[in-house]
Amino acid sequence: MGVPAYTPDEMMTVAAARMLWDGCVCFVGIGVPSAAANLARFTHAPNVVLIYESGTIGTRPQVLPLSIGDGELAASATAVVSLPEIFSYWLQGGRIDAGFLAAAQIDRFGNLNSTVIGDYARPKTRLPGAGGAPEIAAHARETFVILKQSARTFVPKLDFRSSAGFMEGSGSRARSGATGAGPRAVITDLGILRPAAGTEELTLTERYEGVGIEEVVAATGWPLKVAERVQLVAAPTTEELRLLRDLHARTRAAHNRPAILRALKRLP
Amino acid sequence: MGVPAYTPDEMMTVAAARMLWDGCVCFVGIGVPSAAANLARFTHAPNVVLIYESGTIGTRPQVLPLSIGDGELAASATAVVSLPEIFSYWLQGGRIDAGFLAAAQIDRFGNLNSTVIGDYARPKTRLPGAGGAPEIAAHARETFVILKQSARTFVPKLDFRSSAGFMEGSGSRARSGATGAGPRAVITDLGILRPAAGTEELTLTERYEGVGIEEVVAATGWPLKVAERVQLVAAPTTEELRLLRDLHARTRAAHNRPAILRALKRLP
């Protein structure tokens, strides 16, 4: 079999999935994080424990949930707990190994904005907001940030800081009282950035086949630091691609299934 | 049918049961409070809601539990919640109409001691301690205290204050921040004491048939105030006595049933 063709999104998802280890307890958000975490479960990490902030612990969905609280997450979970409990006893309680985060903006220290573009009081674009992210960012033992790379997203200065990465870098996070270690990697559709020792500034450490380093630098809103040796990330395997595409296909079929309305209309 | 013969304990239990109203949400302790609350349920208050501090809400035992957490309390409950929850959301949350309390000592303002006789550091008698009582006393909308009357128990000064009644009287409780109104009545085997308006000092307001007022005064360790008009409490009805004795008989039979050990010994 030759190297299969794949999209940058698929490369990003596969690269993110590989970050998880078997048995890892992972707090998952919706979207690419959810796809990556479940792909890990279907490939090299069958015993990864997935926790969604809806309170579903150890859930094993067969399709990707559209929302954080789809019924299948509850039905396939080891336990379903309340939202106050998931945030206090489990996340704040230090029971989470890894958190998967996304955002609308990221800065060079891995701080995230998911709140507003523009001024908070008179925003240009009001985003959904922080949700569970601030505490995932603070309390998970480490986090992985997944987002598509562009100069619009990778900005020199956040319009609003919703979740802490390394704050101002150089150990400022550790001094803040945040319990987790912060972002271990930022996985994009162009490569992988990791905090540099000491400064904690995000640095390009891994690249993908067919993506030039200058391309990654150009898609970054600040002068991106590049590691001395940038590793090449292996392309998705045939098996990874097949499982990811199956997962997406199952998901599309499930979410497009005929509306439940017909059945409900028969109710009194 | 003539007036049935009954014991002072039975009179006390029946008088306490009558304090509860149908639909009342009642936080119950073990012993006489439990007998009284269940008697109320079997007589005039079938819809009384019984809550034991073990987290059993709306429980309907057929026999009196020996412990606060017997299995029948859980099996017959509307809901079984955790102990942190019963104390925070339900008791502190102001969801309890009436609390039933007992103690080893009581003073003239209805403050209770269930902690030590003698000095705390070198006690003459170490009692079990306060358990749920301090917060029942503080947060139930009102409380009923049930205990046998004697000068040893009704003391001028508590050795230790475990649970607040009216504190120093004359409105000191209301000023303390305690949310509930405090003791509405103290039901003993000799009569019923209620706080006087203004001073909040316990005052004999009801007496039982065949018990002289001077007998009650003699069984009190302080100069007991007596109301101008002391009402006569109706003796237990035949029906009340029958149901109470049935309850006790069922309870004795259940608690004396052959030990479960024989069955357990067959386990590997």
Place this chain on the structure above:
Amino acid sequence: MEIRTLRDAIARYVEDGQTIALEGFTHLIPFAAGHEIIRQGRRHLHLVRMTPDLVYDQMIGMGCASTLTFSWGGNPGVGSLHRLRDAVEHRWPGPLAIHEHSHAGLAAAYCAGAARLPFAILKGYVGNDLASVNPQIRSINCPYTGERVATVPAINPQVTILHAQQADRAGNILLRGIIGAQKEAALAARTLIVTVEEIVDVLDAPMNAIVLPHWVVTAVVPVPAGAYPAYAQGYYERDNAFYLAWDDIARDRKSFTAWMERHVLGTRDHAQFLGSLPAEAPERSEA
């Protein structure tokens, strides 16, 4: 506890200017109740909800709210709540004050409300800007370690409205599945209205189930499919196609208003609302 129609319950208990919470984290969202509040034209509500979702998008777009307390205001898995955005960005149909929290902070605030504590503590709001835009987020020193912890004030809605699977005839309520902060929102409130899929003789409740006993429930309202287009575990699934379609409906003020007039204002109750919808939700292009 009393059993009422939805129209009666909203007419009787929900008043202009109140602080109200329609809770339900993705699951068991009281959509029917939200629609009835819109039909009855309530105004100046302070809406509280962790995840505003489509029901608050509708209420905000129809002008019911003047304040929103929330922690994540999106269309889950789809994108923006366009009516919420329009209110915040352009004050349409009116200005909307927002009190913004993280999930952990808002959950803690409900817990404090349920426990009748004036505030809650959490290790939270570290290294982010939320406290700078929400003056309710403060901090306090631990009296033992000196450590600084964040505080949020208790939330005690005047009315909380939930949707649940079952009530029994006494009014005991069973919730099953993802339960969010519903129990806390219920116990924090002065008045609790619960719409239910059905009233049954005996609750199908295991020993440690999530049950709200009848004496904390103000009114029980039978509303079959009352969480549609959200879901009720064991009864019907989430209509994901509707959530996708909403993105187009709500993006534009005119199409939003037309939809609301036809399907909510133009219907008498939830059964009519369901009847008014096309049997298949409009297909959404796979963008």
Place this chain on the structure above:
Amino acid sequence: MEIRTLRDAIARYVEDGQTIALEGFTHLIPFAAGHEIIRQGRRHLHLVRMTPDLVYDQMIGMGCASTLTFSWGGNPGVGSLHRLRDAVEHRWPGPLAIHEHSHAGLAAAYCAGAARLPFAILKGYVGNDLASVNPQIRSINCPYTGERVATVPAINPQVTILHAQQADRAGNILLRGIIGAQKEAALAARTLIVTVEEIVDVLDAPMNAIVLPHWVVTAVVPVPAGAYPAYAQGYYERDNAFYLAWDDIARDRKSFTAWMERHVLGTRDHAQFLGSLPAEAPERSEA
């Protein structure tokens, strides 16, 4: 998670001088684990438990403990714990420091421990003397209302030991029935040992059951009847006759010691302990 024998689990994880909690509110009390700690002769333990019950009476009487944190120390429905009393009143078999709380305070302290908060707040300890004898009970002002609320420091046992009905082969634990503060005590601890009635292929767990997932469990130990003479809902009832009989056994130092030597020190494990007991507990006179 690992599956061990009780002897191995105690030998490996419970050390002299540790702070340990054997929780279980009347129900699911880990008696077998307490007995094994006695057999292995642990000393200077700081025992934490809301309701010490017979198992701590036995451990205290056998000299395992030097400190006790508790909120109610009686024989439920019977009377005193005579060994606890003897330790507090006469320092036999040695002095016992006590940290005394109300149930509400100790429950809150476990909650703070589970949530890794340094302290908890409650409206408590109002108008009583507990704070005057327990310097851990303090207070703080609400940063919003100024109201004074009580505080307790978090409790984080080095080891928590529970008994539960079932574990599955992965080590997920199901608790059913009265659950006290077990979940909080479990999650507050660094090491969690759970004795179970049985290990099953699939937990019999409804959707919102009380489950401790395998990755918070250090060791699972199959011990049938491990809560005897307390009970395990669905497996066996509480042996009330034994609780009544204990009052006589423990009242006297000599009869206590003889009983412990014969039934606990003189047996190898819980099965032998059960085998050593008379099939009928001694009758107790109806005093």
